[in-house]
Amino acid sequence: MQSLISNARSDQDRKARKIVLEILESSLKASNPKDLVKKQVQLKGNFLNFASFTLNLDDYDRIYVIGNGKTSGAMAEAINEILQKRITNGFVNIPRGMSRGLKTGCIKLNEAGHPIPDKAGIKGVRCILELLEDVKESDLIISLISGGGSALLPLPAGNITLTEMQSVTNNLLKCGAKIDEINIVRKHVSDIQGGRLALKVFPAPLISLIISDVVGNHLPSIASGLTVPDPSTYSDAVEILKRYCIWEKSSQSVRLHLNNGLEGKVPESPKLSDQYFKNVYNILLGSNRGVLKTASVKAWQLRLIPMVLSAFIEGEARHVGTVIASIARETVLSDGFLHKPTVVLAGGETTVTVIGHGKGGRNQELALSASLRIDGLEGIVIASIGTDGVDGPTDAAGALVDGSTLKRARERGMNPFDYLNDNDSYNFFMNLNDLIMTGPTGTNIGDLIILVSI
Amino acid sequence: MQSLISNARSDQDRKARKIVLEILESSLKASNPKDLVKKQVQLKGNFLNFASFTLNLDDYDRIYVIGNGKTSGAMAEAINEILQKRITNGFVNIPRGMSRGLKTGCIKLNEAGHPIPDKAGIKGVRCILELLEDVKESDLIISLISGGGSALLPLPAGNITLTEMQSVTNNLLKCGAKIDEINIVRKHVSDIQGGRLALKVFPAPLISLIISDVVGNHLPSIASGLTVPDPSTYSDAVEILKRYCIWEKSSQSVRLHLNNGLEGKVPESPKLSDQYFKNVYNILLGSNRGVLKTASVKAWQLRLIPMVLSAFIEGEARHVGTVIASIARETVLSDGFLHKPTVVLAGGETTVTVIGHGKGGRNQELALSASLRIDGLEGIVIASIGTDGVDGPTDAAGALVDGSTLKRARERGMNPFDYLNDNDSYNFFMNLNDLIMTGPTGTNIGDLIILVSI
Numbered sequence: 001m002q003s004l005i006s007n008a009r010s011d012q013d014r015k016a017r018k019i020v021l022e023i024l025e026s027s028l029k030a031s032n033p034k035d036l037v038k039k040q041v042q043l044k045g046n047f048l049n050f051a052s053f054t055l056n057l058d059d060y061d062r063i064y065v066i067g068n069g070k071t072s073g074a075m076a077e078a079i080n081e082i083l084q085k086r087i088t089n090g091f092v093n094i095p096r097g098m099s100r101g102l103k104t105g106c107i108k109l110n111e112a113g114h115p116i117p118d119k120a121g122i123k124g125v126r127c128i129l130e131l132l133e134d135v136k137e138s139d140l141i142i143s144l145i146s147g148g149g150s151a152l153l154p155l156p157a158g159n160i161t162l163t164e165m166q167s168v169t170n171n172l173l174k175c176g177a178k179i180d181e182i183n184i185v186r187k188h189v190s191d192i193q194g195g196r197l198a199l200k201v202f203p204a205p206l207i208s209l210i211i212s213d214v215v216g217n218h219l220p221s222i223a224s225g226l227t228v229p230d231p232s233t234y235s236d237a238v239e240i241l242k243r244y245c246i247w248e249k250s251s252q253s254v255r256l257h258l259n260n261g262l263e264g265k266v267p268e269s270p271k272l273s274d275q276y277f278k279n280v281y282n283i284l285l286g287s288n289r290g291v292l293k294t295a296s297v298k299a300w301q302l303r304l305i306p307m308v309l310s311a312f313i314e315g316e317a318r319h320v321g322t323v324i325a326s327i328a329r330e331t332v333l334s335d336g337f338l339h340k341p342t343v344v345l346a347g348g349e350t351t352v353t354v355i356g357h358g359k360g361g362r363n364q365e366l367a368l369s370a371s372l373r374i375d376g377l378e379g380i381v382i383a384s385i386g387t388d389g390v391d392g393p394t395d396a397a398g399a400l401v402d403g404s405t406l407k408r409a410r411e412r413g414m415n416p417f418d419y420l421n422d423n424d425s426y427n428f429f430m431n432l433n434d435l436i437m438t439g440p441t442g443t444n445i446g447d448l449i450i451l452v453s454i
Numbered sequence: 455m456q457s458l459i460s461n462a463r464s465d466q467d468r469k470a471r472k473i474v475l476e477i478l479e480s481s482l483k484a485s486n487p488k489d490l491v492k493k494q495v496q497l498k499g500n501f502l503n504f505a506s507f508t509l510n511l512d513d514y515d516r517i518y519v520i521g522n523g524k525t526s527g528a529m530a531e532a533i534n535e536i537l538q539k540r541i542t543n544g545f546v547n548i549p550r551g552m553s554r555g556l557k558t559g560c561i562k563l564n565e566a567g568h569p570i571p572d573k574a575g576i577k578g579v580r581c582i583l584e585l586l587e588d589v590k591e592s593d594l595i596i597s598l599i600s601g602g603g604s605a606l607l608p609l610p611a612g613n614i615t616l617t618e619m620q621s622v623t624n625n626l627l628k629c630g631a632k633i634d635e636i637n638i639v640r641k642h643v644s645d646i647q648g649g650r651l652a653l654k655v656f657p658a659p660l661i662s663l664i665i666s667d668v669v670g671n672h673l674p675s676i677a678s679g680l681t682v683p684d685p686s687t688y689s690d691a692v693e694i695l696k697r698y699c700i701w702e703k704s705s706q707s708v709r710l711h712l713n714n715g716l717e718g719k720v721p722e723s724p725k726l727s728d729q730y731f732k733n734v735y736n737i738l739l740g741s742n743r744g745v746l747k748t749a750s751v752k753a754w755q756l757r758l759i760p761m762v763l764s765a766f767i768e769g770e771a772r773h774v775g776t777v778i779a780s781i782a783r784e785t786v787l788s789d790g791f792l793h794k795p796t797v798v799l800a801g802g803e804t805t806v807t808v809i810g811h812g813k814g815g816r817n818q819e820l821a822l823s824a825s826l827r828i829d830g831l832e833g834i835v836i837a838s839i840g841t842d843g844v845d846g847p848t849d850a851a852g853a854l855v856d857g858s859t860l861k862r863a864r865e866r867g868m869n870p871f872d873y874l875n876d877n878d879s880y881n882f883f884m885n886l887n888d889l890i891m892t893g894p895t896g897t898n899i900g901d902l903i904i905l906v907s908i
Binding site: 216243289292296307308309310311312313314315316319320322323325326327329330335336337338346348373417 | 670697743746750761762763764765766767768769770773774776777779780781783784789790791792800802827871
């Protein structure tokens, strides 16, 4: 990360880059999922306290821990530290390579494919279902759910194969469909998502601890709402596939299952009025809002006044980048509406409609696009990162730009428009040494956009 | 406009709609071009005072007024009221239908085609060139320049015909090229733009009064920088045509002229160091920044705290709409970063990449897209308008949305996605009676986006 400072071409840029990196670092640190659980779930004697209610553990015979998602391994470690030997058994699906160093006691961590679901994921689902097979009203189930959970807990419905399920998701991702839309489809080609996990836990009481990576934290959308009543229907799923012109491309068994759903031949996902949700408690432990709060606090500590635009930022990454750059340009004018020094923060998750053949991620593309509008301006730095440290199919968390970015690109004979048109932001920033590389952070609460103007 | 209030489905929405319309109205009123001129150009005895310097009119034999642009007619009326009989002669090109009611004394107003240049425009150019034919160092030329001036003063270079010139502009508009980019091309297929008018005025001193419709008010871009040194080159023009894949589609004479330019066979547009600019004064009288200032003042008067994001807003209209809606959603949360009541203002000019066959404009499309993200929220209104009252090829200035917009559309069996995908925002809002119809305002200083959350 040292290059991110030394790449600066002026003292002002260097100072702005330092501020951005300090805010980034403290934001990522405070949004560690283990700390999020331990701050909000506490055991006092036999009483397990959550933010808003308390359980007496003496009321339960056995405690099972299940879960799935990018940060669920760290959550399992936290729950294990809290409940220790009180846990009867546990099984959690996490992405490949993410179990290293985690101590989860009797909660087994199973590594599976993400973002593309795989056989290990299916094996994990089976283990979880086995574990739930004989649960009773007197048992307590704690589920640890986080972003990425949709892919990590695959159980295709009907005759749909895993490959067919994957290709539906892939096609939607490529068309720039929103994550909510992708999840509505996922929930209707799955036998576990869209509240169906709650159905399998019934009649045992279920506490679902959730860390959200979904813009707006709509519970039915996080990890495809495993334990949440599903407001969407087969008809919504079909409409989305048609809207993105993917219906015709989808496999026969996908279309058959959805058509069966439309005709009422297979059961609709469970709804709020169903008995399954009588004893289900969904608790949101962490979200993008939290990371923005930490970032604001850090800005104040650095004696800068933060302006947080929104935790709901969505839209095509390159155009969001343009708007952020528009705001940056406003700070430069002596008679402008925004005044230096300032920190502008925004969170959410943008999308990229892939048209080129390059390598990149939404945060890198946002930054590249922003660089086009701040060319030559001094003391302005814009960074965008995925809090999970993995931006698109790359090993970078995001990227950072300033007013000298284009100059440095031109010096290397690079045309930024070519890279943008080819969705090749990764190679653009790789050549400039301006990728933000954090490695997988263990956190996954959306994206963070930081604009510093000094 | 009464329907814009009565369409509200709740008291809160009604109140928010009223606030938006009050801000709109006062902003448009204060940005009247005649007032902008009269506030900043004043005659005291023989002394003509501009914002930053003064001329003694006794120093000049004759005063000529020339100009072109959407608001240049009203500017001519103002200059005529100020200088009256001191004006020797004048000729100003304005859009068709815009001369009605204007009293400009001996300054002749010539109506010509806009946004597509036509023969009347060419006739106008000839009249202006005739008028300038025998100007001397002892004459004073005042030019009145405003947005739309590129199309209104066409003088194709080389063997390029007017139709060929039009089709280059049309193709660029359709591909979503930025106005700066379109102007760079225009300046290199023209014999008058890109500073070439200054060359024709030389050696007489030239005062150029400018009202900007260009984001960021970059003088070489306003009305293709008639009286401003041109930093762009033939090579930039060719690159832009190639970037948008229009080079191959361009006519042979366009390509021939540009290639001649690349090879130095025809003169490059005049640059800053050229003698022609020794006696040229370009003065910016009005811009988008002004309209945002008025809107802020009005918000304060209504006891609301305005947050102005930027006067530099650019990007694809629908995605800018998404970002504005993201900010709106943030205001709704009780623990959000932005608090109700609030007014968020932004200015600039977005673009639309036309893919459908519908009717619409960038402001209407921005509003339609924003409506998708505020569905069901109460007390939120988002409006976007072109200050000239003409949004795209429609008779509407823009449109207004609130949290009931989609509900009302659904009641009429309208699918907003269909309208958005077909770039058919005009018919969407026409059916809902939520178009903002001001008629041509005589002003032209970019777009104004207003978000009110109460």
